[in-house]
Amino acid sequence: MAMHEKYEPRALEKKWQDAWEARGTFRKGRPAPKGKKYVLEMLPYPSGKMHMGHVRNYLLGDVYARYFWMKGFDVVHPMGWDAFGLPAENAAIKDGVHPATRTRENIASFKAEIRTLGYSYDWALEVNTSEPSYYRWNQWFFLKMLEKGLVYRRFSRVNWCTGCLTVIANEQVKDGVCERCEAKVMDKEMPEWAFRITNYSQVLLDALDGLTEWPDRITSAQRNWIGRSEGVEADFALEGSTEKVRVFTTRVDTIFGCTYVVLAPDHRVVASITSKAQQPAVDAFVAKMAAQSKTERTEEGAEKEGVFTGAYAVNPFTGAKVPVWVANFVLSDYGTGAVMSVPAHDARDFDFAKKYALPVKTVIHPSTKGPWDGEGAYTDDGVLVDSGAYSGKPSADARKDMGAWLVQQGLGKPTTTWRQKDWGFSRQRYWGTPIPIVYCEKCDPDRKGIPVPYQQLPVTLPDIETDKVLTGKGEPPLAKVASWVNTTCPRCQGPARREVETMDTFVDSCWYFARYLSPAFEAAPVDAAAAKQYLPVDLYVGGPEHATMHLLYFRFWTRVMKELGLSPVDEPVTRLITQGIVNGPDGRKMSKRWGNVVAPSSIVDKYGADTARGYVLFAGPPERDFDWSDKAMEGVFRFLHRVWTLAATHEAACAGARHDGPYEGKALEIRKTAHKALKRVTEAIERLSFNTAIAGIMECVNALYLAKEVSTPAEKAAMNEAVRLLAVVLVPFMPHFANELAQAYGAKEPLEESSWPAFEPTLVVDDVIPYAVQVLGKLRAEIMVPAGAGEAEVRAAAEADPKIVAALGGKPVKKFVFVPKRLVNFVV
RNA sequence: GCGCGAGUGGCGGAACUGGCAGACGCAGCGGACUUAAAAUCCGCGGGCCCUUCGGUGGGCCGUACGGGUUCGACUCCCGUCUCGCGCACCA
Numbered sequence: 001m002a003m004h005e006k007y008e009p010r011a012l013e014k015k016w017q018d019a020w021e022a023r024g025t026f027r028k029g030r031p032a033p034k035g036k037k038y039v040l041e042m043l044p045y046p047s048g049k050m051h052m053g054h055v056r057n058y059l060l061g062d063v064y065a066r067y068f069w070m071k072g073f074d075v076v077h078p079m080g081w082d083a084f085g086l087p088a089e090n091a092a093i094k095d096g097v098h099p100a101t102r103t104r105e106n107i108a109s110f111k112a113e114i115r116t117l118g119y120s121y122d123w124a125l126e127v128n129t130s131e132p133s134y135y136r137w138n139q140w141f142f143l144k145m146l147e148k149g150l151v152y153r154r155f156s157r158v159n160w161c162t163g164c165l166t167v168i169a170n171e172q173v174k175d176g177v178c179e180r181c182e183a184k185v186m187d188k189e190m191p192e193w194a195f196r197i198t199n200y201s202q203v204l205l206d207a208l209d210g211l212t213e214w215p216d217r218i219t220s221a222q223r224n225w226i227g228r229s230e231g232v233e234a235d236f237a238l239e240g241s242t243e244k245v246r247v248f249t250t251r252v253d254t255i256f257g258c259t260y261v262v263l264a265p266d267h268r269v270v271a272s273i274t275s276k277a278q279q280p281a282v283d284a285f286v287a288k289m290a291a292q293s294k295t296e297r298t299e300e301g302a303e304k305e306g307v308f309t310g311a312y313a314v315n316p317f318t319g320a321k322v323p324v325w326v327a328n329f330v331l332s333d334y335g336t337g338a339v340m341s342v343p344a345h346d347a348r349d350f351d352f353a354k355k356y357a358l359p360v361k362t363v364i365h366p367s368t369k370g371p372w373d374g375e376g377a378y379t380d381d382g383v384l385v386d387s388g389a390y391s392g393k394p395s396a397d398a399r400k401d402m403g404a405w406l407v408q409q410g411l412g413k414p415t416t417t418w419r420q421k422d423w424g425f426s427r428q429r430y431w432g433t434p435i436p437i438v439y440c441e442k443c444d445p446d447r448k449g450i451p452v453p454y455q456q457l458p459v460t461l462p463d464i465e466t467d468k469v470l471t472g473k474g475e476p477p478l479a480k481v482a483s484w485v486n487t488t489c490p491r492c493q494g495p496a497r498r499e500v501e502t503m504d505t506f507v508d509s510c511w512y513f514a515r516y517l518s519p520a521f522e523a524a525p526v527d528a529a530a531a532k533q534y535l536p537v538d539l540y541v542g543g544p545e546h547a548t549m550h551l552l553y554f555r556f557w558t559r560v561m562k563e564l565g566l567s568p569v570d571e572p573v574t575r576l577i578t579q580g581i582v583n584g585p586d587g588r589k590m591s592k593r594w595g596n597v598v599a600p601s602s603i604v605d606k607y608g609a610d611t612a613r614g615y616v617l618f619a620g621p622p623e624r625d626f627d628w629s630d631k632a633m634e635g636v637f638r639f640l641h642r643v644w645t646l647a648a649t650h651e652a653a654c655a656g657a658r659h660d661g662p663y664e665g666k667a668l669e670i671r672k673t674a675h676k677a678l679k680r681v682t683e684a685i686e687r688l689s690f691n692t693a694i695a696g697i698m699e700c701v702n703a704l705y706l707a708k709e710v711s712t713p714a715e716k717a718a719m720n721e722a723v724r725l726l727a728v729v730l731v732p733f734m735p736h737f738a739n740e741l742a743q744a745y746g747a748k749e750p751l752e753e754s755s756w757p758a759f760e761p762t763l764v765v766d767d768v769i770p771y772a773v774q775v776l777g778k779l780r781a782e783i784m785v786p787a788g789a790g791e792a793e794v795r796a797a798a799e800a801d802p803k804i805v806a807a808l809g810g811k812p813v814k815k816f817v818f819v820p821k822r823l824v825n826f827v828v
Numbered sequence: 829g830c831g832c833g834a835g836u837g838g839c840g841g842a843a844c845u846g847g848c849a850g851a852c853g854c855a856g857c858g859g860a861c862u863u864a865a866a867a868u869c870c871g872c873g874g875g876c877c878c879u880u881c882g883g884u885g886g887g888c889c890g891u892a893c894g895g896g897u898u899c900g901a902c903u904c905c906c907g908u909c910u911c912g913c914g915c916a917c918c919a
Contacts, residue, residue: 215833217831217832217833217914218832218914221831221832222914223915224831225915229919248918249919250918328917329919330917330918331919335919338919339919349919419915419916544913544914548915618840618841618852620840621841624840626841627839629839629840631854632840633854634854635854641868642868645868683844687844689842691842691852692842692851694852695841695851695852695853696852697852698852702852705869705870770848773848774848774900777900778900817899819847819900823847823848825847826899827899827900
């Protein structure tokens with residue numbers, strides 16, 4: 001097939017996209033003795049349009065997937081839709097279009113756009129989380145986890161918008177007011193459903209050590225987030241009261257220096273211990289704190305404030321009486337909501353003590369040599385002083401001994417606390433998974449909730465009159481749909497009401513990777529046989545912004561799935577990469593506001609998908625941000641033209657050319673060029689270094705240009721081989737282009753269906769190797785030495801070089817360093 | 829404040845396990861082709877200095893900064909600065 005003179009991407013790309021689809025090139029489940037590769041990208045929320053971030057995300061997976069297709073693996077590479085969520089519902093509130101309608105349209109256009117980029121997806125595995133066939137299994141999981149005690153109802157402090165009369169997310173609170181209606185946002189105690197993810201805190205933390213192919217920044221973010229902290233709890237008796245205050249501290253070794261105790265404003269005992277005299281001040285303070293939202297109270301630079309309660313606590317070690325305060329900086333939901341303050345050895349306690357003129361008592365010296373002479377608090381470990389029987393002990397020993405003493409006295413114990421909280425997943429929204437619970441006044445007077453029986457799943461979302469139900473005001477939308485809310489109690493068959501809350505969409509993305517493997521399976525959310533065959537995911541690609549939410553939640557869920565017998569794996573993903581951001585040409589984040597958005601569709605229309613793909617991959621390593629550059633992208637377009645011209649120029653003479661005799665001279669050089677590129681690209685892809693893989697291909701093309709005309713049969717055959725290898729290595733990056741090239745040179749089927757060749761070892765080594773010659777580590781000459789030469793021969797050659805003779809200047813050589821195939825170094 | 833990551837030409841980046849810093853590309857410059865331009869092809873390309881009429885030849889400096897280890901450091905160690913991200917009155 002004769003090539004056109006010029007590279008015309010448009011028609012050619014459509015042709016190959018249709019061919020892959022018609023042939024089922026990317027269908028999972030082919031016989032593959034080499035095994036499986038599961039390549040996954042984070043499923044998108046289907047907004048109407050793709051942006052460059054999506055393009056990049058999916059490309060990184062696509063290169064890897066295509067490579068393993070060609071390596072002969074059974075590759076799973078699915079795509080689906082995180083279709084529930086706020087944007088569709090907010091749009092509905094604004095313009096009255098039903099979220100289901102909007103979502104359907106958006107998926108259709110998003111999917112059409114995805115296809116234009118030529119990704120290797122198996123669309124037979126597609127899932128849509130807003131379909132009952134999917135979310136019924138969210139409900140199934142909910143019921144299973146309820147049985148296991150992993151789901152419970154609790155009271156929790158949420159952001160309550162006083163204008164919209166609904167709960168809103170943290171991101172929607174701007175400067176203490178609602179983003180949408182600008183009314184004041186308050187903290188409100190509300191009941192909500194929660195997953196007991198904290199049961200798994202330790203396991204999730206420990207297993208991070210095994211995730212060696214995850215970026216450090218992600219595992220480190222998860223460690224921070226989980227926030228394990230070891231310390232002790234200790235009881236302080238309250239003078240003149242039977243109540244006591246239990247404090248949590250990581251520095252019990254400083255307890256002899258405790259000069260006051262501080263409670264959270266909403267600590268349980270505050271009301272009962274406050275003295276008459278202090279009552280008005282404490283009441284006013286507590287009321288003021290209650291009126292503030294948590295975000296306000298913990299804002300950057302918020303001043304430390306507190307008041308004395310009039311009560312005194314007794315130090316369990318010393319028996320000393322210390323004043324009890326309440327203050328804004330103590331949080332009721334961390335530790336015990338009470339702290340012992342040691343201003344001499346804690347910076348925050350020091351500030352507070354200075355402000356309110358509380359005493360400071362030093363009990364730690366940096367060493368036995370004497371006290372610390374710096375400013376402020378000495379917060380490091382050291383040696384105890386003025387600490388009774390513990391004086392003279394190092395901090396670490398003292399902590400151990402003092403913890404043991406507390407246990408022995410029944411006054412406390414070593415404890416571990418966690419920053420991580422249980423996962424509250426109730427949402428007062430319509431466009432989500434209904435929580436399968438009903439409330440019956442007769443069977444369930446405490447409103448604990450009665451689970452909907454499994455055989456009644458799914459509890460589907462009701463059809464609604466959009467503009468009446470999705471108003472953004474008042475009670476949760478589902479509460480307004482009487483025909484849906486009113487149901488019968490599964491126990492007594494009497495009247496009952498459905499739970500009107502829906503689930504957080506993070507639930508959907510907790511297990512979708514397992515559902516892809518058997519998207520139509522009816523007996524369970526996951527076909528355990530398929531899970532056994534294909535899990536874990538070998539490569540997962542997504543944005544780093546999911547470090548502590550999605551990537552932690554789905555690790556948790558994976559553990560639960562294993563316990564439920566659905567999957568054999570402890571961890572969902574072996575290797576993770578998080579892609580950097582594609583900024584606008586001006587270096588700012590792409591945004592309508594800056595007018596610097598580069599739409600993928602405009603690039604595909606003008607230059608073709610292969611150029612868009614090539615540029616996004618060539619611009620830099622996957623993890624790093626880069627700024628879009630039209631010029632640099634045109635460079636990739638130019639490169640494709642260059643390859644095309646090369647192939648077209650030699651097509652008539654070389655396509656399909658064969659040669660059985662020896663290869664020498666130019667013919668041999670051409671073969672070497674091609675095989676070296678093949679080696680380099682292969683290794684670069686394995687390392688996920690796609691930018692250098694493309695650079696390697698460019699180098700190869702440059703070298704082939706320098707070969708100019710080919711005339712002998714050997715040269716023609718070599719060029720034929722080179723162009724075909726070029727097509728092979730181009731496949732992961734520019735697949736349409738690569739296939740067109742291969743076809744012109746005689747390929748009968750898409751290259752993805754043939755195999756990734758092994759390079760010829762004899763063709764990637766040179767017979768003469770350049771050696772750098774150093775004297776005292778400074779480069780003085782370069783010499784050419786036969787590849788087989790040993791140390792003695794190389795040394796002789798180096799010593800014969802006039803520049804080296806001059807540099808050595810007759811001085812005796814103390815040491816000779818020989819690095820095979822690279823350099824030698826004379827030490828004089 | 830704690831944790832993690834990054835810092836290399838005018839720009840994006842490369843350098844695999846400590847071994848010739850700057851591959852490849854963009855922008856730039858020079859040449860060929862052209863009546864001319866574009867496109868294309870070929871070549872040059874870190875800085876400073878010396879040398880030569882000139883092509884050339886040579887020296888010193890150079891991977892954020894200051895030290896160290898080593899025959900040899902972008903790479904390893906110690907300290908500092910800057911940027912990004914995460915966590916944060918977390919006891």
